[in-house]
Amino acid sequence: MPGAVPFRPPGAWAALPFFAQTLPAIGAALAQETRRVLPPPDETFSALELTPPQDVRVVILGQDPYPTPGHAHGLAFSVAPDVTPLPRSLANIFKELQADIGARPPNGDLRGWARQGVLLLNTALSVPAGRAGGHAGLGWQELAWQVLDLVSERATAFVLWGAQARAQARHIRPHDDHLIITTAHPSPLSARRGFFGSRPFSQVNRWLAARGQHPIDWALQADMT
Numbered sequence: 001m002p003g004a005v006p007f008r009p010p011g012a013w014a015a016l017p018f019f020a021q022t023l024p025a026i027g028a029a030l031a032q033e034t035r036r037v038l039p040p041p042d043e044t045f046s047a048l049e050l051t052p053p054q055d056v057r058v059v060i061l062g063q064d065p066y067p068t069p070g071h072a073h074g075l076a077f078s079v080a081p082d083v084t085p086l087p088r089s090l091a092n093i094f095k096e097l098q099a100d101i102g103a104r105p106p107n108g109d110l111r112g113w114a115r116q117g118v119l120l121l122n123t124a125l126s127v128p129a130g131r132a133g134g135h136a137g138l139g140w141q142e143l144a145w146q147v148l149d150l151v152s153e154r155a156t157a158f159v160l161w162g163a164q165a166r167a168q169a170r171h172i173r174p175h176d177d178h179l180i181i182t183t184a185h186p187s188p189l190s191a192r193r194g195f196f197g198s199r200p201f202s203q204v205n206r207w208l209a210a211r212g213q214h215p216i217d218w219a220l221q222a223d224m225t
Contacts, residue, residue: 012052018143035128039072046074050114057117058157061165064124075120078110092186100199103219112220145171179207
């Protein structure tokens with residue numbers, strides 16, 4: 001079971017208090033979990049491992065991992081490259097991406113974004129198979145709060161889709177040069193209430209260009225970074 005495998009804090013983030021103060025209790029709770037836990041334990045911190053704090057330029061905040069076995073691999077909204085059809089929220093993200101910049105990645109693996117400084121962070125990092133939100137009360141949100149506080153020490157773009165993500169904005173430190181994009185969630189239940197047509201990807205790239213930074217290649221394949 002995932003709880004039987006000791007979690008290893010991702011090196012560059014290991015100084016966050018969460019790893020000493022909160023993670024042991026989460027590990028103990030997962031050790032008692034009788035249901036299959038997703039993603040696999042060695043992928044729990046993939047988002048943080050791929051995007052260390054000094055590289056973060058953009059944060060896209062999700063809720064919890066996909067509860068379908070074989071989908072989640074540790075990055076918000078991302079799925080393993082062989083997953084078809086795409087989860088509906090990700091399909092809507094790609095629909096908006098295509099409308100916004102005229103391109104999209106060839107599959108749902110978003111590690112190509114992560115390696116360019118896009119932190120794809122869920123507020124919960126585990127989920128029981130088939131039970132969305134099933135680990136929302138374990139304390140994972142403490143990590144998301146601390147990550148937001150740390151990365152917002154300098155100018156960063158934050159993409160907050162949906163009410164749950166917008167509620168985390170209070171953990172972002174004020175900064176004159178942040179970009180904060182808030183819209184409806186890309187879920188089929190809400191995408192037509194403000195997500196479609198919001199053009200977040202071009203907004204982020206214009207903000208980066210204005211600051212003299214390279215834009216994100218949103219169509220980049222994961223294995224080409």
